[in-house]
Amino acid sequence: GAAAVHRAPPGSRTRLRNDSQGTSSYQHVPRHFSTMSKRKHPTGSAASKDAWKQNPMQSVNNHKFLNQPGDAVCESLEGFVQSHPNCQLLDGLPDIKVVVRANTLLSNVDKNKVAVISGGGSGHEPAHAGFVGEGMLNAAVCGDVFASPSVDAVLAAIRHVCGPNGCLIIVKNYTGDRLNFGLAAERAKLEGFLVEIVVVGDDCALPPPLGVAGRRGLAGTLFVHKVAGAAANSGLNLNAVKLEAMEAAAAVGTVGVAVAAHTLPGATAPARTIPGGQMELGLGIHGEPGAFTEPVTDVVSIVDMLLTKITDQKTGYMACLKGKMEVPKVGLEKVDATEVKTPKQAPAPKVAVMINSLGATPLMELYVVAKAAREWLKNRGLNPARVFVGPLMTALNMNGFSVSVMVLDTQRLGRIDAPVQSAAWPHCAQSEAKLAPMPVSKNKVTEVNFVEESKEKYGDSPPKPVTWTGGLVLACVVGACKALQNIEKQVTDADTKVGDGDCGTTFARGASGLLQDVPHMNCDTPRDVALAIGLSIRRTMGGTAGALYDIFFAAAGVQMGGMPVDDPETWFVGFEAGVDAMRKYGNALPGNRTMLDALVPALEAARVKVTEGRSGSRGGEALEAAACAAEEGAVATRLMAAGAGRSSYVPKHVLLSVQDPGATASAAWLRGCADAAREYL
DSSP states (O other): OOOOOOOOOTTEEEEEEEOTTSOEEEEEEEGGGGSSOOOOOOOSOHHHHHHHHSOGGGGTTOSOOOSSGGGHHHHHHHHHHHHOTTEEEOSOTTTOOEEEEOOBTTBOOOTTSOEEEEEEEESSTTTTGGGBSTTSBSEEEEEEETSOOOHHHHHHHHHHHOBTTBEEEEEESOHHHHHHHHHHHHHHHHTTOOEEEEEEOOBOSSOSOOTTTOSOOOTTHHHHHHHHHHHHHTTOOHHHHHHHHHHHHHTEEEEEEEEEOOOOTTOSSOSSOOOTTEEEESOOTTOOOOSEEEEOOOHHHHHHHHHHHHHOTTTOTTGGGTTTOOOOOOGGGOOOTTOOOOOOSSOOOEEEEEEEEOBSOOHHHHHHHHHHHHHHHHTTTOEEEEEEEEOSSOOTTBEEEEEEEEEOOHHHHHHHHSOOOOSSOOOOOOSOOOOOOOOOOSOHHHHOOHHHHHHHHHTTOOOOOSSHHHHHHHHHHHHHHHHHHHTHHHHHHHHHHHSOSOHHHHHHHHHHHHHHHGGGSOTTSHHHHHHHHHHHHHHHTOHHHHHHHHHHHHHHHHHTTTOOTTOHHHHHHHHHHHHHHHHHHHTOOTTSSSTHHHHHHHHHHHHHHHHTTOOOGGGHHHHHHHHHHHHHHHHHGGGSOOOSSGGGGSOHHHHTTSOOHHHHHHHHHHHHHHHHHHHHO
């Protein structure tokens, strides 16, 4: 369906204007005036600057990628319907902002079925327009940011979607929404439409009594949308659809948490500040302060606070859970998130869970929350049969999330699982996730895990190297690992400027894993110890550096096969093979500002010592020369232009301020080897 647009002169856009009476109207402005935001970085009193310093997260994402702030809602809705062909706008912008289903081959609009309408203020995207589609909403009525839509907009939606079997309006429990949607419903009834309303208040943060205002409507309202939409799509009459929606609303609870408030379009600072190190629990989706404040803590503890509030039987909000929860298990009885529960005589009560981003919380963190929520519920005898994760009902760019729980019966589970054709309703697994077995390599020669074999055989007391040189190798590996751990902060700080900030932690993580593994390695055989180091790095290090060093040690191990452990030439040959393999597969050259700018000079310095027969006592002199050359090479990268890796995208003036992190780390482990060898010798 084509998107209808508001009537405006060619080449112009609308902009919100506040007149002298304080009311809002729209004026047309030339298009070129809308190409840049006029907002500036906050300046002014010391108090305002101090407020920004309270929590570093408050200064994140305060710039908005908009034209004129007053145009944001209309332009966003126009972009939405142009991106989703199953939706279209009523031709009433900017005053009437209503998204409806488009009658296409992919989305059949049956006027003989009960229609479902919802809506509210904008700023909660993808709610509410993102849930318009077959099996869910027929129309979403959108107001300005955090402002209820007008009566005329709601009435326009009713007139457009309501057929002979009527329509159900679902609204969140906020005064403006109740009044405007309610008045529109009454006016529609005067015109002969069959209209019913269900008000959802799923907030569980504040204890009763709450006065006339009642519980706020939060993200759990989306569960009610889904149930009502599926019921209507099945052909039920209006009263039956309303009854299912009311029962769903009575079975859902939500609590949210945030560490930073939102920033309104056109504003230069967050709506308010949350002190650093603090988080607010029980806040609304319009930036209202939380019910209480707690120090920030880990996700498991936060989820415990939220779900304890939701399921608290003292409030009576989730009375449908009474007698269904068990005493939480601890210790060995605790249920893991991936554990399949042993069937009981009475199946565990099923619940649906929604982990909702409030705007700025990324999916990685939401899935951590989802795992913690699953474990919490399972350890209390509940079955999280469906878990929905994503940004579903946001609060602009608020940094936080909410957890919603809805108790399921057989009918309600069927409504949740019913097909839906909306833009934003997420997919959800309908069975317990099981771990897939790890594949086993057919090449036993290169994949033998010496470390695991040793751990199984010797436990915590592996045998020490038999040869003197084997002891030297063990000392060098330990020295290299400790050097990488000591330099973690320096490398991380450098990589934060010229990369993605993970180089120091990547090397330190690999070093920590290797420290645990190296006592179990066969340090008396060059090939075996090189392959074992590569396998350890592969398991623990990750990232580009981990892959390159895995290649390095694999190539070194192959080249050193059958060579004597006490000959310095053996280790030089392995080092050379590793550097060549790293150069080949990393697609970098010396001078490209990479770890090769430390390793290649080290290789050449060691070559001189070995070729001249001056490798020193068991290779110590060659190791010292290699370490010195690597350190000089790492320092020299400060003046190099990056030709490979993430640094190649960084401006040259930034590169001049720091030497390459990978080269710095490589020089560090070589120095650790050389120092350990000197002490051992």
